[in-house]
Amino acid sequence: MANFVKLVVPKTPLLISTTIKHYLNGPPKPSWNLKNHLAMIMLKSILENTESQTIEEMQIGSARPVPVLAGMMANEIKINNKYRYEAQAHLEKILKPYEHVLDTEWKDLKEDGIISEWVQVPNDEWEKREIRKTILYLHGGAYYLCSKGSHRNITCSFAKKANARVLIIDYRLAPQNQFPAGLQDALAAYLYLLNPPKDAGFEPLNPKNIVIFGDSAGGGLSMALALAIRDAGLPSCAGIIGWSPWVDLTVSMPSMLDEECCDYIPKPSKSFIHKESQVEIEYKEKAAALTAKIKKQNIGPKIWHDSFDRPEGRIQMYAPNEGLAIPYVSPMLAESLGGLPPLLLVAGDSERLRDEAIYLAHRSAEPAKYKGPSYNAGKFEKSPFQAPTNTTLEVYEEMPHVFQMFDHPCTTKSYERTVEFINKVTNAINEPLPPSSFSCINTKGEFGPLKEYHKEIQKWENIGIVPSIKRELKIKTTRRSPSELLVYTVLLFAVFAYLSPINL
Incomplete structure (x- = not known):
């Protein structure tokens, strides 16, 4: 509570003025109530004033766990490093074409395992079920913030609503750990579920009982994991879910630069800064050395x-510039998004990551039609994965990035739809998954086709090309890149833990 007060009290004048404007002029979006409006304004203000904190301080603050929701339980475990070594063997094969742009430090394990957490309803008798529904959850935070504990509102809710067990891991974060360290940990967790040790307390899982799920960067990591599983020839899971997935680290899509975008993530032209720290100094030195090595050799x-x-x-911070087009870094740019397990992709119509979710959905559902960036021309034809992926895209009107943390009817609808998807792909209900669909859902929960401006995204010619963005320099500070605005999404969890807790 002390941290919350420290965060909110300085914003009191802003909150008062916003309240007055809300009733005099109305909210930015018609369906936003005062609570939504205040939270959005406060978050955006926080995101534009981050120069007083170092990366380390942000990481420590964002990792603080929220309480386990009433009626639920969470058990911490450690996944043995043997699964990391197994994952490394698979990744070394599929990353062979890209090894010349990667730092090999990801192979140097400094910890003795992956700290993880099982979330469940007490006495759920999951072990005795024929279908042991399991969600492998990968948290968001732009690959360098948050933790297994910071996302308990989500993991607890789905453990109960989907009648499943949820495994969430503390994968290694940037900038201390570069790509593919996080992917290695995610793959290790998947291998752990398929072949657990004898003392794990459960028998090996049928991969068709497992759904991989993540939000924001965790949604992007979920897609990257799906590609890695496919390309390594491992057993496929039941389905993949991405809430506002970050799948284009080149920030090439139009919505990232949209002046009219009504999101708490500011437009990319607004630079963000951190107080300089040892972690950042070391990271920048290593990054510069790697780039010099790549160019020289x-x-x-x-x-x-x-x-x-x-x-x-x-x-x-997650990967070198020279590696941004690696499909496991930016899944939207993969040679092919065919041959994957069923996908559920959810985005807010007002968020900056909207367009990449829309384009990825079309590339997966119709891989022969949408073939990625121009500099990858001809690679799809060589891919063995050309079969369409069953893809469900849902764009919610008036909603921002990871809107499911808001107290809003769209949140309720999205939770219902996500649980329905989990039940269908795991065969928990005897109902087949419908064909691929692309829907825009209004604030009343009514489904309709995508808007015309959504369809225009399919014609975008600058896929995977970093836009030219002019940013302002500040003396004695360290600038943050446009997409790293996403890292401050973590503050949303702290704010909404008090403003709009999720009701089970």
Whole structure:
């Protein structure tokens, strides 16, 4: 509570003025109540004033666990490093074409396992069921914030609503751990579920009982994991869910730059800064050294576009500029999104990541028609994965990034639809999954076709090309890149834990 007060009290004048404007002029979106409006304004203000905190402080603050919801239980476990080594063996094979742009430090394990958490309803008798529904949840936080404990509102809710057990992991975060460390941990967790140790307390799971689910960066990591499982020839899971998935780290889609976008993530032209710290200094030194090595050695094919070259340094903390087009970094840019398990992709119509979710959905449902960036021309034809992926896309009107944390009718509808998807793909209900669909859902929960401006995204010609963005420099500070605005999404969890807790 002390942290919440510290966060909110300085914003009191803003909250008062916003309340007055809400009743005099109305909210930014017709369906937003005062609580939604206040939360959005406060979050956006926080995101525009981050220069007083270091990366480490942000990481510590974002990792603080929220309480386990009433009537639920959470048990911490540690996944043995043997599963990381198994995952490494698979990743080394599929990452072979990209190894010349990657730092090998991801293979140097500094911990003795992956701290994880099982979330469940007490005495659920899950072990005795014929269908042991299991959700492998990958949290958001732009690959460098949050933790298994920060997302308990979501994991507890789905453990109960979907009558499933949820495994959420503390995968290694950037910038201390570069790609593919997080992917390695996610794959290790999946392998753990398929072949657990004898003392795990459960028998090996049927992969068709497992759904991989994530929000924001966790949604992108879920897609990356799906691609890795497919490409490594491992048993496929039942389905993949991405809430506002971050699948294009080149920030190339129109909604990222939309001046009219009504999201708490500010437009990319507004630079963000952190107080300089040892972690950031070390990360930047390593990043510069890796880029210099890549350019000097000139080993292997150039797998990046000229727009990725930036004299000011890294575009993202998660991966080098030269690696942004790797499909397991930016899944939207994969050679093919065919041959995957069923997908449920959810986005807000007012969020900056909307367009990449829409484009990814079309590329997966119709892989032969939508073939990715121009510099990948011809690669789809060589891919063995050309069969369409069953894809459900849902765009919710007036909703921002990861809107499911708001107290809003669209949140209720999205939870219902997500649970329904989980039950269908795991065969928990005797009802087949319908064909691929692309829907826009209004604030009353009514389904309709995509809007015309959604369809225009399918014609976008600058897929995977980093836009030119002019940003303002500040003295004695460290600038954050446009997409790293997403990292501050974590503050949403802290705010909404008090403003709009999820009701079971």
